[in-house]
Amino acid sequence: xxxxxxxxxxxxxxxxxxxxxxxxxxxxxxxxxxxxxxxxxxxxxxxxxxxxxxxxxxxxxxxxxxxxxxxxxxxxxxxxxxxxxxxxxxxxxxxxxxxxxxxxxxxxxxxxxxxxxxxxxxxxxxxxxxxxxxxxxxxxxxxxxxxxxxxxxxxxxxxxxxxxxxxxxxxxxxxxxxxxxxxxxxxxxxxxxxxxxxxxxxxxxxxxxxxxxxxxxxxxxxxxxxxxxxxxxxxxxxxxxxxxxxxxxxxxxxxxxxxxxxxxxxxxxxxxxxxxxxxxxxxxxxxxxxxxxxxxxxxxxxxxxxxxxxxxxxxxxxxxxxxxxxxxxxxxxxxxxxxxxxxxxxxxxxxxxxxxxxxxxx
Ligand SMILES: [Zn+2]
Ligand SMILES: [Zn+2]
Numbered sequence: 001x002x003x004x005x006x007x008x009x010x011x012x013x014x015x016x017x018x019x020x021x022x023x024x025x026x027x028x029x030x031x032x033x034x035x036x037x038x039x040x041x042x043x044x045x046x047x048x049x050x051x052x053x054x055x056x057x058x059x060x061x062x063x064x065x066x067x068x069x070x071x072x073x074x075x076x077x078x079x080x081x082x083x084x085x086x087x088x089x090x091x092x093x094x095x096x097x098x099x100x101x102x103x104x105x106x107x108x109x110x111x112x113x114x115x116x117x118x119x120x121x122x123x124x125x126x127x128x129x130x131x132x133x134x135x136x137x138x139x140x141x142x143x144x145x146x147x148x149x150x151x152x153x154x155x156x157x158x159x160x161x162x163x164x165x166x167x168x169x170x171x172x173x174x175x176x177x178x179x180x181x182x183x184x185x186x187x188x189x190x191x192x193x194x195x196x197x198x199x200x201x202x203x204x205x206x207x208x209x210x211x212x213x214x215x216x217x218x219x220x221x222x223x224x225x226x227x228x229x230x231x232x233x234x235x236x237x238x239x240x241x242x243x244x245x246x247x248x249x250x251x252x253x254x255x256x257x258x259x260x261x262x263x264x265x266x267x268x269x270x271x272x273x274x275x276x277x278x279x280x281x282x283x284x285x286x287x288x289x290x291x292x293x294x295x296x297x298x299x300x301x302x303x304x305x306x307x308x309x310x311x312x313x314x315x316x317x318x319x320x321x322x323x324x325x326x327x328x329x330x331x332x333x334x335x336x337x338x339x340x341x342x343x344x345x346x347x348x349x350x351x352x353x354x355x356x357x358x359x360x361x362x
Pocket of ligand 1: 015253
């Protein structure tokens with residue numbers, strides 16, 4: 001522990017920061033054991049370029065993605081003794097064109113793409129996570145004559161969830177990306193209040209559970225101002241009710257965001273009563289979707305020396321690192337501290353017998 005299944009870097013994504021290698025080095029520094037590199041797939045219509053991509057062509061985006069795969073695999077091999085890097089991608093579903101191109105891209109790269117994060121960032125071809133005015137435009141695009149704001153909201157949710165369902169059916173992603181991104185700008189929105197939309201949430205959750213997908217608990221929601229991770233509590237509880245499995249993601253967009261808000265993720269999972277998280281591992285045989293990832297389970301024992309903190313922020317890790325016994329609750333270090341900041345452990349504390357009698361031990 002810990003893991004992350006979803007990340008980006010400024011080297012291959014204009015709205016992120018930093019080099020991919022620096023993302024990896026930061027993940028190693030923080031003690032990540034499994035870290036997924038999952039750049040956004042290219043887009044295929046000039047209209048779908050973001051303002052910060054002005055000057056880029058569609059060919060540039062395609063070439064950028066190819067370079068990402070090369071670099072990700074280079075880093076995977078280079079740092080194999082320090083961290084398990086998984087190489088994947090994050091999907092887009094703007095129009096059907098994206099799905100057709102994704103089929104071709106997956107076929108072209110074969111086992112080089114080990115898993116996919118199935119995400120939807122658009123409704124009716126309009127981004128829902130870019131900024132508030134664009135989100136409102138997407139919302140309005142779902143309005144028909146005579147609609148109330150409530151029926152427009154419901155139509156918007158239904159459109160998002162239908163796109164997600166189509167993506168799940170066609171690609172069976174190993175990881176479901178930020179399940180409820182549709183309420184990014186309105187985190188208090190209670191989806192169960194919209195019964196037709198909630199039925200679609202249930203449909204999508206059941207389907208993903210049947211496929212054996214993992215639902216990411218995505219810490220990026222915290223940096224976007226949420227008090228919870230994606231998915232929010234109502235959806236997360238539904239996933240648990242259906243026997244769904246969770247995996248961790250920081251959805252970092254640069255080295256600065258690696259492991260960001262994992263302590264809050266930890267508390268969120270604990271409050272939900274989650275007992276286990278799952279993570280992906282490279283497999284030697286293809287999974288049902290033909291990709292090379294398989295699931296591994298990790299039991300969460302919140303009160304017996306285990307935690308989801310980056311290891312560099314975990315007292316249990318400090319104990320293990322110095323061969324000290326692990327017992328009791330695993331407390332986080334204060335947020336501003338990492339293991340690197342701690343003084344060396346005195347030699348006498350390395351004697352396990354001393355540990356039990358010492359109260360000064362970290
Ligand atoms: Zn992004
Ligand atoms: Zn995303």
